[in-house]
Amino acid sequence: MNKHLLQKVLLPTSTAGSLPKPSWLAEPETLWSPWKLQGEELISGKQDALRLSLQQQQLAGIDIVSDGEQSRQHFVTTFIEHLSGVDFNQRKTVRIRNRYDASVPTVIGPVSRPKPVFVEDAKFLRGQTTQPIKWALPGPMTMIDTLYDDHYKSREKLAWEFAKILNQEAKELEAAGVDIIQFDEPAFNVFFDEVNDWGIKCLERAIEGLKCETVVHICYGYGIKANTDWKKTLGSEWRQYEAVFPKLQQSNIDIISLECHNSRVPMELLALLRGKKVMVGAIDVASNSIETAEEVAATLRKALQYVDADKLYPCTNCGMAPLSRQVASGKLNALVAGAEIVRNELAAG
Template sequence: MKKLLPTSTAGSLPKPSWLAEPETLWSPWKLEGAELTLGRQDALRITLKEQEHAGIDIVSDGEQTRQHFVTTFIENLSGVDFENKKTVRIRDRYDASVPGIVGPVSRQKPVFVDDAKFLRAQTNQPIKWALPGPMTMVDTLYDDYYQDRKKLAFEFAKALNQEAKELEAAGVNIIQFDEPAFNVFLDDVNEWGIEALEIAKAGLTCETAVHICYGYGIKANTDWKKTLGEEWLHYEKTFPAIQKSSIDIISLECHNGRIPLEVLSLLKGKKIMVGAIDVATDTIETPEEVAATIREALKYADADKIYPCTNCGMAPLSRDVARGKLHALAAGAEIVRKELSV
């Protein structure tokens, strides 16, 4: 019998301090060459065991083998210049030094496939693997070549599709596309963002997810959230079209935000990764707080469609805090599971 309310993380988990600078995005590696390869594999083993020990049902690599959830994939494509970086505004919120598109974009080789095979060999649990979504990739660089966001997104989507098919063949059960840009460029989502996702997932037989959050718990994101008013209605504008897409699972923030959870009713028929862990605070939720978020979600979606999850990645947090939050997530889901079985 399939487990009710299976738990997972939305993305990254903190890296060990011997591998990269802790609590930092885009942190450079502390190892090189063969040592770096072995170090990343050791970190992957550790993050897997911590997820399993906490009681997480659908495990991931915790993004231990990549510096950043977007740029690590981009830097493995042709047509990208990482030498002459430029500063651009990311999601209209903060400046970052990013690579540029200087020629036709294409995938030259597998990026994460060996890592996925390694992870698959370490566990019998279902694996979810996150890839950057096409729109978010477009928003995380400067484009001197196509000068057309939609066209570039479609080229990225083709490269993602090649990677996703090989990840599926390596034993990945769920491929997740991370699209925080879906909460910023709302018109683009409906005009071409979902179409780009369909290109990225074409031909896959494993389940697919799209993760749409308000970003990591960094200052630029938390400051932006303070400007959004009493009700955050971004999801209302995009969920009707996403509901019609062929994506199986939609991941969204639910805990400690101002999102009216009635939006879940716009996703009828879809599985929903309900963010029940706030990644923008060091305060570790109690299992009861997690359970309360899940119960609220159950008012608008069936129990067999709900996958309790974190709001976003936890790379900027300390390992102790992230570990505590994983345990709270699993314990909170178990509380509601027992209530539903009575």
């Protein structure tokens, strides 16, 4: 039913990932904020937060809803925490995406997934709504970039192992009623040779056998200092996507999710994805100023020069966890209102 629901809506709106957490669950406007609850209280607190996040999306009129990543501290490490072969006490400092140093856990043996990670959360979300739901998982390349590998001693080998594990999780998420599974791969904007050599193949291994729709989300990151400083070094045109779009266009991934609004990405790069569905980021997550509906519409109109209307999905640039709930709500409202303007223009022909 949900697939058909999706096909009926022109320009279906969604978010790229996280939404702000309520202050009783975790420190607001902070990434990787520790939980304020524990045990059974934490489990029910996460479910309450998920309900609130869903309501926030529904009140705004978002078409494809998500959990807002309310049950996760971090989009990569929360998944890794549930795997065996990784020691979180044995930490090393590594350079993340060639941008900033972070203390990360160590791979000490073969990695495996003893049990499902997000499947119960996904079932809970599915039980709360009849709308199409999207669930995000970290991509294999971004996972290896968030660890120190003391076992495989090969980025590619470890990525393939993670791809197999992600495929197990994705199949169970699909069985739990998830309509769209998104893989977050900000690393695709940095390690271009590896992406083309084996990164996209790894991602295809992660989606093997899935019947639901699949997305790869490639962005320039949250609005945190390390990312905004890096963006300042990228010059007047950000052409990183150019290096990976041609191969992604040829891949089995259904939808490419990218950052457009307030970024310096030349819109004509979207022509390299012709034929693919594209989630166009029309909301800047690195700013507290709330877009107008007209600003959103302007971004979507530009994208429509290169993406067919039935393949364009208006979206946010990235996750909104570091923003206040008020700002995030304003931005969701703007996204929906902007998409509605363009929908009406398309209907008027």
